Amino acid sequence: MLLAKRFASLMLALALAAPVAASDYLVRPGDTLRVEVVEDPSMNRNALVTPDGRVHLPFVGGVTAGGRSVDQIRAAVTAALADDFAVGPTVFVGLASVAPSVAARSGPVPEETLSVFVMGEVVSPGRIEVEPGTTVLQVLATVGGFSEFAATKRLQLRRANGGEAAVYALNYHAFERGQSADGQLPVADGDTLIVPTRRLFE
CATH class of the missing domain: 3.30.1950.10 (wza like domain)
Incomplete structure (x- = not known):
């Protein structure tokens, strides 16, 4: 007792x-x-x-x-x-x-990985580690794709170029229709991919 x-x-x-x-x-x-x-x-x-x-x-x-x-x-x-x-x-x-x-990771760690941040209307937003050569579309697949509120025509890829940030406007619908090859753009270390919330009549 x-x-x-x-x-x-x-x-x-x-x-x-x-x-x-x-x-x-x-x-x-x-x-x-x-x-x-x-x-x-x-x-x-x-x-x-x-x-x-x-x-x-x-x-x-x-x-x-x-x-x-x-x-x-x-x-x-x-x-x-x-x-x-x-x-x-x-x-x-x-x-x-x-x-x-790095200390908390389990299993073998590739010699070189890239840290990419995905935020906004995706299934699993967060920081992911990918191999060099990983494309925007592959990053989207890794985080489970879009949520139902995603504005898929207004994706943004933000990249630090030296001391300045470059913003690339991406359109997932154009990827699907074969009208844009931007989905094959390789991501770089520190990139942030933003999926905004859809507007009321969008």
């Missing part, structure tokens, strides 16, 4: 300690956040923290996430949405996944 009580006390202590540890975690680029708004479920999504430390959400735009706790991010999203609701929105923010570290 005494052993059972000690075990129960230990489990309770661990359960109480877990939220504290999570709240102390500071989000970093490559992490994926789960954002939910009770009053508007259409806004619920997984959002990638881009290399500049921001997450991008509909009706909100970019919110600084890097270096902040999930509670601080939740407060920032709530404040940004406040004017769009008659009563303050109920927002939940949690960690869907953390950016992989």
Whole structure:
């Protein structure tokens, strides 16, 4: 009986300690956040923290996430949405996944891989590691394709060229019809592929 009580006390202590540890975690680029708004479920999504430390959400735009706790991010999203609701929105923010570290990877690691960020309306947004020569279409296939809200005619590939960022406009429908070869464009290390949310009548 005494052993059972000690075990129960230990489990309770661990359960109480877990939220504290999570709240102390500071989000970093490559992490994926789960954002939910009770009053508007259409806004619920997984959002990638881009290399500049921001997450991008509909009706909100970019919110600084890097270096902040999930509670601080939740407060920032709530404040940004406040004017769009008659009563303050109920927002939940949690960690869907953390950016992989080299030390945490299991199995054989290729001699050279590229880090590519995919954000917006895809099935599995986040940071992925691909081999050199991987194309835009192959990246889209790796993340599971588009969500039902994807604006597939307005894809963006953002690439850092030296100190400046280049933005390439891509049209998936043109890829499908064979009117554009941009889908065969090889990605580069640090590229960010953005799939925007479809507009109302798009």
